[in-house]
Amino acid sequence: MYAGSQFKYVKHKVEAVDKENLSYSYSVIEGDALMKNALEKIVYETKVSPSPSGVGSICKSTSKYYTIGEFEIKEEQIKAGKDKSSALYKAIEAYLLANPDAY
Template identity: 60%
Template sequence: MEVVTKIPPTKMFKAFVIDGDSLIPKIVPQAIKNVEVVEGDGGPGRSQFDYVKHKIKTASSPDGGSICRSISKYYTVGDFEIKEEQIKAGKDKASGMFKAIEAYLLANPDAN
């Protein structure tokens, strides 16, 4: 996924990645309910994902803003397959969070 924003790369990366755990619930409270680390032996109640890796890169754009690239890799349990509509829904939600953070930073230039 790629999102172009008017926010400089350092500020956008800090807001989305470094301060994301406190900033995102404040800006888009419906996006994240809670974060919980679950450990177990794979027995009943285990989700369909073994783990998920996210990689986010920000680069300068010609207008002084930034280009944010996000790659998510999902490692599933067994033969579970992720459907294309689930991938699109995830991209749409992530893009919405980027845009919400951009709007917040534009409205609050001294924030972050």
Template identity: 60%
Template sequence: MTSTVPAHRLFKAIALESDIIIPKAAPHAIKSSEIIEGDGGPGSIKKITFVEGSQFKFVKHKIEVLDKENFTYGYTIIEGCALMHTLEKISYHTKFVPTPDGGCIFKAIRKYYTKGDIEIKKDDLKTGKEKARGIFKAIEAYLLANPDA
């Protein structure tokens, strides 16, 4: 995805200050985000709680990579409803690439680890990607509306 928001701001909002920014930017989807183990760096575990009425209640993810200089963030969902009893985990590796116009390109690689030989339905993946895109766009809009955030 592309954004007019500079890479360093999006990286900071999503990787470093997500516990503050995401519930403010996407109150329709995220109730809270908190570190439940660690200091926020690699090895830390975060819990994201979704709003009531959401398809999911919560997810826990483990931070694998946090590279502030290269705007790279990697984490693995290790627990929660999003795993749908068919997945062991979902790994994400994201990178915010600055563009000449001052914005950035957000690149994300997702890897799904299924339990046994279970196949994932493409519709389930599409729904998850659409929800993630919606939260990304909400964060982007929040940052544009709040230049000091």
């Protein structure tokens, strides 16, 4: 379990890695992130591209939730997940900017 995480167990599956186009995707296929079998899986797709100015990059991330039966995900649940992902990206960015030799 990760410190600060609400989940005790999550199993990921890498779906695709495209080094040439700087994109990858993975799925959450098991664990309590699937909300006790309310979700079949969650697919995350990420693509990094150069910024228009040529300085830095743009990271776009898409999440797809595959529900089981009539289960509906509430908008506030999606927003909470998005906020956590954004905070993680900002923390990674800050670390890499402060430690340019780390990558």
